[in-house]
Amino acid sequence: MARFSVHFKTILTLSWRNLWRNRRRTAIMLGAISVGVWAMIFMTALMRGMVDDMLNQGIRNLPGHVQIQHPEFLDDPNVVNSIDEAQGDLLAALKDDGTRVWANRIRVPAVIASERESRGVNLVGIEPLSEAEITGLPGQIAAGRFLESNDDKGLVIGAKLAERLETRLGKRVVVMSQDPDNNIAERGFRVVGIYRAELAAQEEFNVYAARATLQKLLKIEGRVSQIVLVDDDYRDVEALYQRVAEAAPEGVEVKPWYEIDTYLAVMFNMMDGFVLVWVVIIFLALSFGLVNTLVMAVFERIREIGLIQALGMRPGLIVYQILLESLLLLLIGLFIGNLLALITIKPLEDGLDVSIVAEGMAMMGAGSVIYPNLSLYDVMLANVVVILLGILTSILPAWRASQLDPVRALNTH
Amino acid sequence: MSSIRCRQLCKTFKQGDEIITGLDHIDLDIDEGEFVCLSGPSGSGKTTLLNAIGGLDTPDSGEIHMGDIRVDQLERGPLADMRLHHIGFVFQAYNLIPVLTAQENVEFVMEVQGMAASERAQKARDILKEVGLEGMEDRRPAQLSGGQQQRVAVARAIVSHPDLVLADEPTANLDSVSAGHLMGLFQELNQHHKITFVISTHDKRVMRYARRLIKMQDGKIIGDEAQ
Numbered sequence: 001m002a003r004f005s006v007h008f009k010t011i012l013t014l015s016w017r018n019l020w021r022n023r024r025r026t027a028i029m030l031g032a033i034s035v036g037v038w039a040m041i042f043m044t045a046l047m048r049g050m051v052d053d054m055l056n057q058g059i060r061n062l063p064g065h066v067q068i069q070h071p072e073f074l075d076d077p078n079v080v081n082s083i084d085e086a087q088g089d090l091l092a093a094l095k096d097d098g099t100r101v102w103a104n105r106i107r108v109p110a111v112i113a114s115e116r117e118s119r120g121v122n123l124v125g126i127e128p129l130s131e132a133e134i135t136g137l138p139g140q141i142a143a144g145r146f147l148e149s150n151d152d153k154g155l156v157i158g159a160k161l162a163e164r165l166e167t168r169l170g171k172r173v174v175v176m177s178q179d180p181d182n183n184i185a186e187r188g189f190r191v192v193g194i195y196r197a198e199l200a201a202q203e204e205f206n207v208y209a210a211r212a213t214l215q216k217l218l219k220i221e222g223r224v225s226q227i228v229l230v231d232d233d234y235r236d237v238e239a240l241y242q243r244v245a246e247a248a249p250e251g252v253e254v255k256p257w258y259e260i261d262t263y264l265a266v267m268f269n270m271m272d273g274f275v276l277v278w279v280v281i282i283f284l285a286l287s288f289g290l291v292n293t294l295v296m297a298v299f300e301r302i303r304e305i306g307l308i309q310a311l312g313m314r315p316g317l318i319v320y321q322i323l324l325e326s327l328l329l330l331l332i333g334l335f336i337g338n339l340l341a342l343i344t345i346k347p348l349e350d351g352l353d354v355s356i357v358a359e360g361m362a363m364m365g366a367g368s369v370i371y372p373n374l375s376l377y378d379v380m381l382a383n384v385v386v387i388l389l390g391i392l393t394s395i396l397p398a399w400r401a402s403q404l405d406p407v408r409a410l411n412t413h
Numbered sequence: 414m415s416s417i418r419c420r421q422l423c424k425t426f427k428q429g430d431e432i433i434t435g436l437d438h439i440d441l442d443i444d445e446g447e448f449v450c451l452s453g454p455s456g457s458g459k460t461t462l463l464n465a466i467g468g469l470d471t472p473d474s475g476e477i478h479m480g481d482i483r484v485d486q487l488e489r490g491p492l493a494d495m496r497l498h499h500i501g502f503v504f505q506a507y508n509l510i511p512v513l514t515a516q517e518n519v520e521f522v523m524e525v526q527g528m529a530a531s532e533r534a535q536k537a538r539d540i541l542k543e544v545g546l547e548g549m550e551d552r553r554p555a556q557l558s559g560g561q562q563q564r565v566a567v568a569r570a571i572v573s574h575p576d577l578v579l580a581d582e583p584t585a586n587l588d589s590v591s592a593g594h595l596m597g598l599f600q601e602l603n604q605h606h607k608i609t610f611v612i613s614t615h616d617k618r619v620m621r622y623a624r625r626l627i628k629m630q631d632g633k634i635i636g637d638e639a640q
Contacts, residue, residue: 007525312496312498
């Protein structure tokens, strides 16, 4: 190691100066590495932002991060498949400091009718204060107001549904469902708020009423369809899930979001693999240039390599010198590429408007504004992949240089 | 260490379908501190013999001993170490590293040897002064004349006091004044530092400096006389 460090300055000097012998070639290669690294990070941030949006939209839409419900509820979201409101150990676990926010929900299929049209909807009974933190619904109110208490008598519907029903704010609509005895439960509601969601399907399908009002309507006082919990980050819900699962009484089922919405879970799991594939593909394109640069650099210096062999430089040190040259090239390219990525992503913090393809985005469950998500993991991944694979692809030209016959090399013109 | 013994040294090259004899059963002994010139026409085997002694080329058969070291049996790594610590090379074409200054070129070998920075810097400055390049330490090879470059190469070859200097046509690209200076320098180093010199040349002016002249032809030694 001491010998290695003694040589470092010599090798570094040689590598650095050799790098700038052919400035144009080095500049072109640096440009290619920088643009490649920029593309890796920038596109990954956009994709990560889009998938995050899809996941957040999807999770916020209904599942939450962890759900407690009747074991049959997911297969048959019927009012019969309800559970008691949280109490005892479960209530204590929910009120634990580790739970950011939780809410009781009622979710039943229903029919909503205006004086002109009727539609099948997902009737959701919510606790407005908690729900505001989970879904951010109050921020989506485009007209009127959000629900104000657990026994608010109003109804909040989506703009798209209002359009379909040909109704508007302040008008009355009738909501009809079934109680646990299979009797029709219906009641008139005044539309007190109209919301706009990123996803048109959500606007058309979800109708919100106050939890206690619906319990009364459906004759299920003290019972709810689900208890929904939300933590700080959907990526890290395992601790919350475990704590709640341990406290949950028998006869209820506790599930994390990724077991409830497997499509979102697949998206989430695929993303990391997709980022790696994307980074590696860009690198492969880059590697041809890198190898070519090194091969040319070695080819132009065959005589010099013969000379330093003749002077007593071991083959290992020649490999070391060429790899260091490659590493310097990669590090400079990475620095510029990272800088470019930061410079171009920063102005997009407030979102990149892609409303021109909003319908396509909505089909994927994403909104029309992408918020690039520059994750440290992705930046590290791009940098580590470029350095590791860059060094790996440099080994062959470096090794070939170290194996040159010194006499032939010295006589090369 | 620097006494050299070559026994039945053979080396052939393939050029197309033709086999060319580089060394043909060479037997040679060179003692420590000798100043030897190898002379002969092009293709006589002078450079091949120098390369074999210096471990740059491997003979097809025969033995090369340098002191206690069996040179022809060394692997690449130990061969490199032997060149680094015991041999200084001077080539016909000056062969300096173009990205390093004169001082850095001279320091290069000492640096790879692991010598402390301050010591090698001082040694490099001293030797450059000795070869008449004081004030030119920071110049890169492209900023030096041919004669000056060859003097840097000589300084690099002798700065760490090797046991043996192998010089292949060192004056071929020099004018007569520079050639005279260089040979004078070699002679002085040989006499004062007891460095063994083996110089290949077909330049008669160079041969005049030799204390022993070995004549070669077609890979064989055809004459070996003290002068």
